[in-house]
Amino acid sequence: xxxxxxxxxxxxxxxxxxxxxxxxxxxxxxxxxxxxxxxxxxxxxxxxxxxxxxxxxxxxxxxxxxxxxxxxxxxxxxxxxxxxxxxxxxxxxxxxxxxxxxxxxxxxxxxxxxxxxxxxxxxxxxxxxxxxxxxxxxxxxxxxxxxxxxxxxxxxxxxxxxxxxxxxxxxxxxxxxxxxxxxxxxxxxxxxxxxxxxxxxxxxxxxxxxxxxxxxxxxxxxxxxxxxxxxxxxxxxxxxxxxxxxxxxxxxxxxxxx
Numbered sequence: 001x002x003x004x005x006x007x008x009x010x011x012x013x014x015x016x017x018x019x020x021x022x023x024x025x026x027x028x029x030x031x032x033x034x035x036x037x038x039x040x041x042x043x044x045x046x047x048x049x050x051x052x053x054x055x056x057x058x059x060x061x062x063x064x065x066x067x068x069x070x071x072x073x074x075x076x077x078x079x080x081x082x083x084x085x086x087x088x089x090x091x092x093x094x095x096x097x098x099x100x101x102x103x104x105x106x107x108x109x110x111x112x113x114x115x116x117x118x119x120x121x122x123x124x125x126x127x128x129x130x131x132x133x134x135x136x137x138x139x140x141x142x143x144x145x146x147x148x149x150x151x152x153x154x155x156x157x158x159x160x161x162x163x164x165x166x167x168x169x170x171x172x173x174x175x176x177x178x179x180x181x182x183x184x185x186x187x188x189x190x191x192x193x194x195x196x197x198x199x200x201x202x203x204x205x206x207x208x209x210x211x212x213x214x215x216x217x218x219x220x221x222x223x224x225x226x227x228x229x230x231x232x233x234x235x236x237x238x239x240x241x242x243x244x245x246x247x248x249x250x251x252x253x254x255x256x257x258x
Contacts, residue, residue, distance in 0.1 A: 114146060
């Protein structure tokens with residue numbers, strides 16, 4: 001008698017547990033597709049003597065994102081996509097030029113803009129839904145391929161009669177920047193359901209450049225950080241160390257997932 005009662009209880013319970021597990025598994029979508037846009041604050045950091053990042057600039061990034069589930073029961077995803085990203089910043093560097101027939105020291109202030117097609121590759125972990133919201137953390141790498149680069153340059157000449165400022169306007173930076181950029185990406189997002197499988201997403205993203213984005217040679221500088229004319233070539237050509245700088249950005253990301 002007891003066995004019959006136990007069976008009557010156990011069998012329905014098994015179906016309930018199996019059904020619950022199936023429902024929970026179905027909550028994790030195999031793939032999510034999204035569109036993202038983000039205003040970004042960009043700056044550069046240099047390790048080259050006589051070259052310093054002295055200011056930031058605002059840009060705008062946008063692109064497409066796809067998340068692929070790596071578990072059927074837990075909301076873990078591999079996230080990738082195709083993004084148009086803009087990096088850069090204001091860089092000040094010591095230099096030298098021929099001015100009125102004489103080689104003089106200069107200070108160049110360059111507002112640099114380097115644009116890439118970036119392919120991110122990140123691990124994304126998502127919380128369970130809280131009401132109609134869920135939270136997401138991500139960590140990964142980005143690979144960028146340069147599509148455009150330019151800079152706006154202002155030069156200050158140290159002449160025998162005083163300092164002279166000159167704006168050189170927009171200058172091509174294609175030959176002065178690297179073709180590829182690798183970065184580490186850390187992100188945090190809040191997603192809000194608006195209908196069915198459609199979610200609005202808002203978050204912060206830190207993109208930390210790992211590789212040098214510049215090319216070329218810096219000028220030899222003295223202990224004060226000014227160009228040492230005696231240690232560079234007489235025609236104003238530099239012969240110092242290689243130019244090295246990494247670019248970084250902090251973004252406020254807005255998007256929609258389907």
